[in-house]
Amino acid sequence: MLPENIIFVAVFLNLIGQLLYIKSITKGHAKPNLVSWSIWMLAPFIAVFFQLKAGAGLSVLPVFMAGFGPLIIITAALITKNALWKINSFDLICGVFSLTALLLYILTHNLGISIFFAILSDALAFIPTFVKSWKYPESESVAGYSWCVISNTIGLLIIKDWSFTIYSFGVYLVVFNIAEVIILYRNKIFKKPISS
Numbered sequence: 001m002l003p004e005n006i007i008f009v010a011v012f013l014n015l016i017g018q019l020l021y022i023k024s025i026t027k028g029h030a031k032p033n034l035v036s037w038s039i040w041m042l043a044p045f046i047a048v049f050f051q052l053k054a055g056a057g058l059s060v061l062p063v064f065m066a067g068f069g070p071l072i073i074i075t076a077a078l079i080t081k082n083a084l085w086k087i088n089s090f091d092l093i094c095g096v097f098s099l100t101a102l103l104l105y106i107l108t109h110n111l112g113i114s115i116f117f118a119i120l121s122d123a124l125a126f127i128p129t130f131v132k133s134w135k136y137p138e139s140e141s142v143a144g145y146s147w148c149v150i151s152n153t154i155g156l157l158i159i160k161d162w163s164f165t166i167y168s169f170g171v172y173l174v175v176f177n178i179a180e181v182i183i184l185y186r187n188k189i190f191k192k193p194i195s196s
Helices: 004-026 034-054 058-079 089-107 111-135 142-157 164-189
Strands: none
Touching (some): 004 058, 034 089, 034 111, 034 164, 142 164
């Protein structure tokens, strides 16, 4: 277990990732999917509330940053011309299911079940970005996702009470952000050898 104060390093690293993502938006490369990023802003903020209620300490800071980062990314995309990804019906369907899970998360009075619905909501919001990244990897920036992995891993390493309500959202964020990084780098990772 790492000392709790190291969490401020994790928060700083996450912020670097978000700022690099914003830089990619302003240069015309990254085009965030508004459905995904809006849910990613809401779900972590609500998760932080429930984790604090469950007794979590500074380990919630990376989860808070997982909500704050999308807030500043959405803001940057809205003020940058042509920076948002065009939303389609599949994105909206994922968004409706995600918001339904988020509503269930808020209305559930059991902390464990609430956290489960928060994760489900956030994961459903990931689907449009996974699909977009698979088809158009040039429309994304790996920076925000890779730094989120590092930040949340540090957050997990300072947890004292390993109960589901405290560690689950952080583990989910690590796993799904690793998946996004792999999708964005899949052509480099799984490059076929050149035959002679």
